[in-house]
Amino acid sequence: MAEIVYGFGSSHGPLLSTAPEKWDLRAQADMENPAHPFRGEIYNYEELRELRKDENLGDQNQLSVRQERHERNQKQMDALAEKIAEVEPDIVVVVGDDQHEWFQDDIQPSFTVYHGEKVINTALDQEKMKTVQPGLAISMCANHPGEDHAYPVPVGLAHAIIEQAIGDEFDIATSSEQPKDEKGLIGIGHAVGFIYRRILRDKPVPVVPILLNTFFPPNQPTPRRCYRFGQSIGRAIRGWNSDKRVAICASGGISHFVIDEDFDNRILKALLQRDEDAIFNEPNAMFRSGTSETKNWIAVAGILSGTDLEMDLLDYVPCYRTEAGTGNAMAFATWT
Ligand SMILES: [Fe+2]
Numbered sequence: 414m415a416e417i418v419y420g421f422g423s424s425h426g427p428l429l430s431t432a433p434e435k436w437d438l439r440a441q442a443d444m445e446n447p448a449h450p451f452r453g454e455i456y457n458y459e460e461l462r463e464l465r466k467d468e469n470l471g472d473q474n475q476l477s478v479r480q481e482r483h484e485r486n487q488k489q490m491d492a493l494a495e496k497i498a499e500v501e502p503d504i505v506v507v508v509g510d511d512q513h514e515w516f517q518d519d520i521q522p523s524f525t526v527y528h529g530e531k532v533i534n535t536a537l538d539q540e541k542m543k544t545v546q547p548g549l550a551i552s553m554c555a556n557h558p559g560e561d562h563a564y565p566v567p568v569g570l571a572h573a574i575i576e577q578a579i580g581d582e583f584d585i586a587t588s589s590e591q592p593k594d595e596k597g598l599i600g601i602g603h604a605v606g607f608i609y610r611r612i613l614r615d616k617p618v619p620v621v622p623i624l625l626n627t628f629f630p631p632n633q634p635t636p637r638r639c640y641r642f643g644q645s646i647g648r649a650i651r652g653w654n655s656d657k658r659v660a661i662c663a664s665g666g667i668s669h670f671v672i673d674e675d676f677d678n679r680i681l682k683a684l685l686q687r688d689e690d691a692i693f694n695e696p697n698a699m700f701r702s703g704t705s706e707t708k709n710w711i712a713v714a715g716i717l718s719g720t721d722l723e724m725d726l727l728d729y730v731p732c733y734r735t736e737a738g739t740g741n742a743m744a745f746a747t748w749t
Contacts, residue, residue, distance in 0.1 A: 414651060414652065414653065414654065414655070415570070415650050415651065415653040415654075415655045415656070415657045415658075415659055416651075416657075416658055416659065417647065417650055417651065417659050417660075417661060417716070417717065417719075417720050417722070418500060418502060418658045418659065418660060419496075419497070419500045419502060419660040419661070419722070419747070419748065419749060420660065420661040420662070420663075420713060420716070420717045420722055420724075420747065420748030420749075421493050421496070421497065421612075421660070421661075421662055421663070421745075421746065421747045421748065422662070422663035422664075422666075422710050422713060422744060422745065422746040422747075423489075423490060423493055423607075423608065423611075423612055423662070423663075423664060423744075423745055424486075424665060424666055424667065424741065424742075424743035424744055424745070425509075425556075425603060425604060425607035425608070425611075425664050425665050426552070426665075426669055426703065426741040426743070427439065427548060427549060427551055427552030427555070427741075428486075428732050428734070428740065428741045428743075429486050429490065429555070429611075429741075429743065430551050430552055430554065430555035430611075431548065431551050431552075432483070433476060433479035433480045433482075433483045434476060434479075435548070435551070436479055436732070436734040436740070437734060438547045438548030438551075439546075439547070439548035439549075439670075439734060439739075440734050440735050440739070441547065442546055442547070442548070443458060443670065443734070443735055443737070443739040444458045444735070445458070446458060446670075449461050449670070449671050449702075449737075449739070450671065450701030450702050450704070451464075451671040451673065451738075452673065452676070452699065453696065453698040453699060458735075458737055458739075461671065461737040461738065461739070462735075462736060462737035465736075465737060465738045466736075468738065470733055470735075470736050470737070470738045471736035473731070473733045474733045474734060474735060474736060474740075478733075479732070479733075479734075482730045482731075482732050483732075485728055485730050486728075486730055486732070486743050486745075488728075489727045489728045489730075489743075489745035490611055490612065490745065492727060492745070493612050493727075493745060493747070494611070494612050494613070494614055496747060497612060497613065497660065498614075498616075500658075500660060501658075502618065502658050502659060502660035503567075503618075503619065503657040503658050503659065504567050504570060504618070504619045504620070504621065504657050504658075504659045504660070505608075505613070505618050505619070505620045505621075505659075505660045505661070505662055506570075506574075506620070506621045506623060506646065506650070506659060506660070506661050506662065506716070507604070507605050507608055507620055507621070507622055507623065507662045507664055508623045508625065508643070508661070508662065508663055508664065508709045508712045508713050508716075509602065509603075509604020509605050509608075509622065509623070509624060509625070509664040509665060509706075509709055510602075510604055510624065510625050510626065510627040510628055510664075510665060510705070510706050510708075510709060511525070511602050511604070511624040511625075511626065511628075512602060512603065512604070512628055513629075514599060514600075514601075514602030514603065515588070515591070515592050515599060515601075515602060515624070516624075516626070518629075521626050521629050521632060522585070522586030522624075522626060523585075523586075523625070523626050523632050523633070523634045523638075524578070524583060524585040524586065524623070524624075524625060524626075524634065524642055525585065525586040525587065525588055525623070525624040525625075526571055526574050526575050526578070526585055526586075526587050526588075526621070526622075526623055527566065527571065527587075527588050527589070527621065527622040527623075527624070528566065528568055528571035528572060528575060528587055528588070528589050528621075529566055529568075529588070529589040529590055529591065530565070530566055530568055531563045531564060531565055531566055532563070532564050532566055532591065532601050532605075532620065532622060533561050533562065533563050533564075533591060533598055533600055533601065534556075534557065534558060534561070534562045534564065534600050534601050534605070534606045534609050534610075535557060535561050535598060535599070535600030535601075536557060536558060536559060536560045536561050537553060537554060537557040537558070537559065538553070538557070538596075541553070542554075552603070555607060555610060555611060556603045556606035556607045556610060557600065557606060557610070558609075558610065558615060561600075562609070562615060562617070563617070564609065564617050564618070564619065564620050565617065565619045565620075566619060566620065566621060566622075567619045567621060567657070569653070569655065570621055570649075570650065570653055570655070570657070570659070571621050573649045573650070573652070573653040574621065574623070574645075574646050574649040574650070575587055576649070577645050577646070577648055577649035577652070578642070578645050578646070578649070581641075581645040581648070583641075583642055583645055585642075601622060602624070604624075604664040604665055604706075604709070605620070605622050605664065607664065608662055608664050612662075623646065623712070625639060625708055625709060625712060627665075627700065627705035627706050627707075627708045627709065628702070628705050628706075633697070633700070633705060633708075634708070635693075635697050636692050636693055636695055636697065636700065636708060636711050637692070637693040639708045639709075639711045639712040639715065640689065640692055640693070640711050640712065640714060640715035640718075641715060642712055642715065643711070643712035643713060643714065643715020643716040643717075643718070644715040644716070644718055644719065645715075646712070646715070646716045647715065647716040647717065647718065647719040647720070648719065650716070651719060651720075661713050661716050661717060661748070662713070663709045663710040663712070663713035663714075663746075664706075664709055665703070665706030665707075665709050665710075666703070666704065666706040666707040666709065666710055666744060667680065667681070667704070667706075667707055667710075667729070667742045667743070667744045668703075668704045668707070668741075668742045669702070669703035669704060669739075669740065669741035669742060670702055670703050670739050670740070670741065671702075671704075671737075671738055671739055672731050672732075672733060672738050672739070672740050672741070672742045673699075673704070673738075673742075674731055674742065676695075676699055676704070677729065677731075677742050677744070678729075679691065679695070680692070680695065680707055680710070680711075681726055681729060681744060681746075683695075684710060684711075684714050684724055684746075685724050685726060687714070687718065689718075692711055692714070703741065710744075717748050720748075722748040722749055723748065723749065724746055724747070724748050725746060725747050725748070725749065726744065726745075726746045727745040727746055727747060728743075728744070728745050729742065729743070729744050730742070730743040730744075730745075731743075
């Protein structure tokens, strides 16, 4: 039977790939955003700044602090890249979210398993780079290679995951063909693209992309449902008649674009302690915007719950870019 040999989690936000002195590129967008979700409520920038003024978050937005945190991020992503090269799994199952990449408002599946024979991380779109909001072109470079890269998909495992999910009463969506737009094939989304580029270093390791709708109302699955779906994936992998060594990846999170260190500490502690009740009791309303990607980690915790791999939090790095507390809190972890 196949064996789950390793797990890892990595944030994937644009700030990871942005020089500290340029973190302000996204600050203007934060100031203009009228609807920041934070602890179940919605605030405009000024309201958020007022609400959080006693936290003195401006102190954590000094260039010297940013630099120190940027270095910690790079160090941990390098460590994850080195570790996976050392583990050399036959397959990586990546749990990420689709953020209006493959799926739009016309159809938004809660859970999707991709089972085409290959998946393409498309080349950087130079034209599109000129049209995106300030600060986002940098992340496009972090997610896309110079030319199209094709990665094999272990179809047998993808089918085993689908069959197990249906047997476990998860009526998931499946896809065996990348969607297209007027320019052609739409590449795999940022959650998988970033992992390919920054952690797998473009090595064509076979991958099964699993996409969650963490972001878009009204059908985001609850933390409990994400965890249970993960457990189903775990059963599928361990029951798959193969001698392959499989690694699992959680992509994205933790809190952003309003950082909430209390939330992050609670969730990371629950993951470290395998505390299912703490995960299930976290209200769905806490998982909004980028923070919702924490559900990718919860699904991975579900996958790994059936193994004796232990989580090690390599680092937690809150990267503030405004005094109102906007930015992205990064987390990096392994399960060994
Ligand atoms: Fe993301």
